[in-house]
Amino acid sequence: MLSKKTQYAFHALIHLAENADKGPVLISEIAQEKNISIKFLENILLELKNAGILGSKKGKGGGYYLMRTPKEIPLARIIRLLDGPIALLPCVSLNYYERCETCKNEAVCGLNEVMSKVRDATLKLLENKTLKDILTRN
Amino acid sequence: MLSKKTQYAFHALIHLAENADKGPVLISEIAQEKNISIKFLENILLELKNAGILGSKKGKGGGYYLMRTPKEIPLARIIRLLDGPIALLPCVSLNYYERCETCKNEAVCGLNEVMSKVRDATLKLLENKTLKDILTRN
DNA sequence: CATAAATCCTATAAAAACTATAGGATATAG
DNA sequence: CTATATCCTATAGTTTTTATAGGATTTATG
Secondary structure, three states: OOOOOHHHHHHHHHHHHHHHHHHHHHEEEHHHHHHHHHHHHHHEEEHHHHOOOOOOOOOOOOOOEOOHHHOOHHHHHHHHHHHHHOOOOOOOOOOOOOOOOOOOOHHHHHHHHHHHHHHHHHHHHHHEEEHHHHHOOO | OOOOHHHHHHHHHHHHHHHHHHHOOOOHHHHHHHHHHHHHHHHHHHHHHOOOOOEEEEEOOOOEEEOOHHHHHHHHHHHHHHHHOOOOOOOOOOOOOOOOOOOOOOOHOOHHHHHHHHHHHHHHHHHHHHHHHHHOOO
C-alpha cells in the first residue's frame, strides 16, 4: 500500500492542477480542502518542490503551483519520490536494486522472474498514467 | 515492497516443495538453508499451517510439509495472508477495502480508476502464478 | 523601513509496523 | 521415560511512518 504521504501528495497535486489558473495556492487551503494536517502537508509539498515538481512563492500572495503541466507528471515519479521502490522485491527493483541474499543465481530464480513481470505490468501503468489521468473526470 | 516475513515464507515454501519427497522437513533445516532466524521462521510456518497451506508433525521425525501441490498455491494467497492488501490504495482493495475519506465519489475518481487497473494487472499475475512457477528452473 | 504573510528548514515526538527472541506447553517416536 | 520437535503467546528491539514544533527566511505592501 502507498503511504499516507504519497496519498496526500496525490490529492494535493490534484488540487493544484484543478486550481492552476488561480495562481499560487496556500498550503492551508489544500490542507483544509483535503483534510490533511497542515504541518505534515507542508513537508510533503517542500519535498515535491525540491524535486522540481512544484514551484513556490513566499510572502503575501504566495503559495505552491505546478512546475509542469499535469500531463508531464507520471504517477510513478511521485511514488518513487515519496515512497521509494515500486517493485515488490529489492532484487527486481529498477531504481532501488539490491542483490538477493538467498538465491545463488537471480537469472534462474523463478520468484525473480514472476516479480519482474509484476513490476513491468505495474510500471506500464504508473509510468504512462500522469497527474492528468487522475483529475476528476467529466 | 513485500515484508521479510513474506519473502521468508516464499523461500521456505520453495524449500518444502523441492524436498517434498523426503517427508516432513525441520524448521531448523529450512532456517539454515535459507539464512533465516529459526524463531522468526517458526512463527511464519505456524501461520502458514494455521491457514491450511502447510501441515506438520511433532516429535522425532517431525517437521513441516505442503498440504497441497505447488501448482495449487497461488502467490497472492501467501502475500495476502502475511502482508495483507496487495492493492496500492485501501479504496481499490478487494479483500481489505476501506472507503476513501477524501473523495466524494469513488466512481468518478481518476486515482481510483488508475489504481484499480494496477491492482487488476498485479492480481492477474499473482493469482495465476503459483508456488510451482517460482521453483528453480532447469 | 516596518509589518504581516507565507514558505523554508531541521529537529523531534508519538504512534505503528516490522523483525526478532524467549520460554514453557504439548505431542510423538522409540 | 526421554528426547525431539512443533505449538503458542508474550514481549523486546528496531525501524518506519505520521505528525508536530518553532524559529529562519523571503516577499508584498503601505
